[in-house]
Amino acid sequence: MTEMVYGAVPVVRGGEPILPKWWRTVDRWAMSCVLMLFGVGLLLGLAASVPLAAKNGFEPFHYVQRQAFFGGLAIVAMMLTSMMSPVLVRRLAVLGFLAAFVALALLPFFGTDFGKGAVRWYSLGFASIQPSEFLKPGFMVVAAWMMAASMEINGPPGRTWSFALCIAIVLMLAMQPDFGQACLVLFGWGVIYFVAGAPMVLLVGMAGLVIIAGTVAYAHSEHFARRIDGFLSVEVDPTTQLGYATNAIREGGLFGVGVGEGQVKWSLPDAHTDFIIAVAAEEYGLVLVLCIIALYTVVVVRSLLRLVRERDPFIRLAGTGLACMFGVQAMINMGVAVRLLPAKGMTLPFVSYGGSSVIASGIAVGMLLAFTRSRPQGQLSDILGRNRAR
Structure with missing residues (x-):
């Protein structure tokens, strides 16, 4: 009778355990594709x-x-990061970005080039660290945070701050020189800025500035000019990495020459990193290459489709930047192998050999999975539904 008059006392239940909640909300298709890669x-x-x-x-x-x-x-890093809340991901990304930014700035003084002509690594003896790999996902999150803050009433000039930070990073990468990573960082920032509502005139102007910067780099950087000349040359020198890769892809055909029967791995010094797709094409053929492309496509497309429904500007911007950067890096790596793009010295995420590359990719995808987890109260469709109900 008391409950009928005064109402039942609500039962306070504990929150859903972390693992079941994570498994229920995470994009399992995207995660499975990453594991297959x-x-x-x-x-x-x-x-x-x-x-x-x-x-x-x-x-x-x-x-x-x-x-x-x-x-x-x-x-492990991917799984743990994907279990975090967007706020925690942002905080850790800011700390990681600051550490990577300082490490990148100190590379000219303490870094090494391992005889490759570009000072990109810190040698630890038993291993090496490439700061730019860890800086990319952190910068995407920081730039998205700044731009999202600028959308608020009386918010800070986040777009200007993020642009200044982007230019500083691009200049430091160009000094190594590492024009591939510099272009990738600039592209990622441009995607976030575009989604945040940048005017097309500004983006076209930025594209013009990139062309001007490329012209200057071609005139003053022998490293940059050599790669552009090799790309534009009608004839491919069969003794170069591009020549070996092109021949391997041609020999592979549809089904490949057979497991372990490929020869390009004995000629290409970077067969295990930058030109790993040439090994796949030669030994397993076009079939495996198409499967690899499909796996990257699923990760990017599913992530973007989930982000479209997200109403939080920060989550939407950061997730879009991470997804596009992940897909474009794969596209650049494979594009170089088939001579659609100049040589960039960029790895294929999760497929190429490299400690810094694979761990940084795991962190980046973990962030992406955290941002794309199902949040029913955070989707635009819920707001529209509530407005209709009123």
């Missing part, structure tokens, strides 16, 4: 890294074991 990377590493191990006097599968170790760390 990592598996493909190990499969290709069994072939591509053997010549390098023999050259350096290691066991045949030395680099495959290292890739499996770094990949395991990347998967």
Whole structure:
């Protein structure tokens, strides 16, 4: 009777456990595609890294074991990051970005080039660290945070701040020189700015500035000019990396020459990193290449479709930047191998060998999965539904 008069006392229940909630809300299709990409990377590493191990006097599968170790760390980082709330992801991204930015600024003084002509790494003896790989996802989140803040009433000039920060990063990367990463950072910032409502005139103006900067770099950087000349040349030197890669892709055909039967891995010094797709095309053919492209496409498209329904500007901007950067990096790597783009020295996420690359990719995808988790109260459709109900 008391409950009938005064109403029942609400029962306070504990929140849903983290793991079941994470599994229910995370994009399992995108996560599965990433895990399959990592598996493909190990499969290709069994072939591509053997010549390098023999050259350096290691066991045949030395680099495959290292890739499996770094990949395991990347998967753990991806899972843990994807369980975080967007606010926690933002806080950790800001701290990570600051650390990577300082490390990038100190590269000219303490970095090394490992004989490749570009000072991009810190040598730790047992391993090396490439700060730019960790800076990219952090910068996407920081830039999105600044632009989202500028949308608020009396908000800070976040767009101006993020642009100044972007230019500083691009200049430091160009000084290494690392024009590929510089273009990727600039592209990611441009995507976020476009989604945030940038006028087309400004974006066209920025494209013009990029062309001017490229012209200046071509005139004053032998490294940059050599790669552009190689790309524009009608004839491909068969003794160059592009020549070996082109021939391998041609020899692979539709189904490849057979597992372990490829020869390009013995000629290409970067067969396990920048030109891993050439190894895939030669040994497994166009079929595997199309499967790899499909896996990247699923991750990017599903992420963007989920972000379209998100009403939080920060989540929408940060997720879009991370998704587009992930897809474009893969596109650049494969585009270089088939001579659609100049050589960039950029890895294929989760497939190419490299500790910094795979761990940073794991963190970036973990952030993306955290931003694209289902949040029913945070979608535009819920607001429209409430407005109709009124």
